[in-house]
Amino acid sequence: MQPYFLPYLGYFALIKHTDSWVVFDTVQYIDKGWMNRNRILSQSKEGIVYITVPVKKKSRDMLIKDTCIDDTQKWRQKIKGQITFYKKKAPYYYKVNNLINEILSFDTNKLSELNVYALEKICNYLDIDFKYTVFSHDTMGIDEVSSPDEWALEITKSMGANTYINPPGGKSFFDNEKYKKEKIDLKFLTLNLKEYNTFSDTFIPGLSIIDVMMFNHPEEITELLNDYTYE
Numbered sequence: 001m002q003p004y005f006l007p008y009l010g011y012f013a014l015i016k017h018t019d020s021w022v023v024f025d026t027v028q029y030i031d032k033g034w035m036n037r038n039r040i041l042s043q044s045k046e047g048i049v050y051i052t053v054p055v056k057k058k059s060r061d062m063l064i065k066d067t068c069i070d071d072t073q074k075w076r077q078k079i080k081g082q083i084t085f086y087k088k089k090a091p092y093y094y095k096v097n098n099l100i101n102e103i104l105s106f107d108t109n110k111l112s113e114l115n116v117y118a119l120e121k122i123c124n125y126l127d128i129d130f131k132y133t134v135f136s137h138d139t140m141g142i143d144e145v146s147s148p149d150e151w152a153l154e155i156t157k158s159m160g161a162n163t164y165i166n167p168p169g170g171k172s173f174f175d176n177e178k179y180k181k182e183k184i185d186l187k188f189l190t191l192n193l194k195e196y197n198t199f200s201d202t203f204i205p206g207l208s209i210i211d212v213m214m215f216n217h218p219e220e221i222t223e224l225l226n227d228y229t230y231e
Contacts, residue, residue: 002027002064003115004034005053006103006122006208010167010191013225015123017189018165021132022155025065025112026139031057035064036111038208041200042085048204051079055111065136067111076104083210089199090214099125100210122209126218126225149174156184165189192227196220 003023004011015021029035042049054070069075083100086093103118116134123130140158145151152174156164163185166174171188179186193205198215212221 002035003112003119004038005036005111005115006038006051006100006118006210007034008038008206009193009209009212009221009224010206012122012126012128012209013191013228014165014167014189015119015130016126016128016225017228017230019131020159020161021130022159023112023116023132023134024151025134025136026063027151029055029062029064029067029111035067035115038210039204039206040082040085040208040210041198041204042082047200047202048207049082051082051208051210053111053114064112065110068109069111069114071109079104086214092214092217096210096213099213122213125213126221128225147175150178153178153182153184157182163187188231190229190231191225192229194224194227196224 001011001014001021001024003025036055037050037052039048039050041047052075054073054075056068056070058066080101083097086096090096099121103114103121106114106117108114108117112134116132119132120130135155140155142151142154142158145154152164152166162183164179165187166189168188168190174186176186195203195205196212196215198211212224216224
């Protein structure tokens, strides 16, 4: 998977229920995706606001691993300010706020490094075993593929694994016959995004993991992470 910024609960469910994780950082950086931003609750009309890490744009073909953070902007202070919206009513505000401050204090100018560090810290907080490999550090001898859906296939083969697991959004992307031919099971893990108590009148699913942690104890989050379908 590409390294997303403080992603939603389903991303962490995938980490929790796989044996090994590959940080896929050698593909093109997509602007206005989930690589450098996510959503939390706010007092806006929509009820949400984006928290964003600004990046220096060099070219349209810039790779994730080469994407640099634009530290000329005071984005850390802005995110910290946006998170204070939870202060009055979120029961785990202080613990989570300390965690996010630690993440935002990480000294790097690379977006992917920040995102992986954040994943490590949050997994540790949630007691999730996060065993990962950064693909740009270990390409496993894979230089190129014939089509985009074969990266996962070749990586799985290289690792000696017999199952590749993806979020449900990949169902239309992957050619299952290619995986069958190589005797690799192609599976999809779909988290049931259950509603939890917040201070909002309308529950908004799929927000950043920040929102989940603000309102739920790690043990409660474990229960949410274990409520999924696998096919």
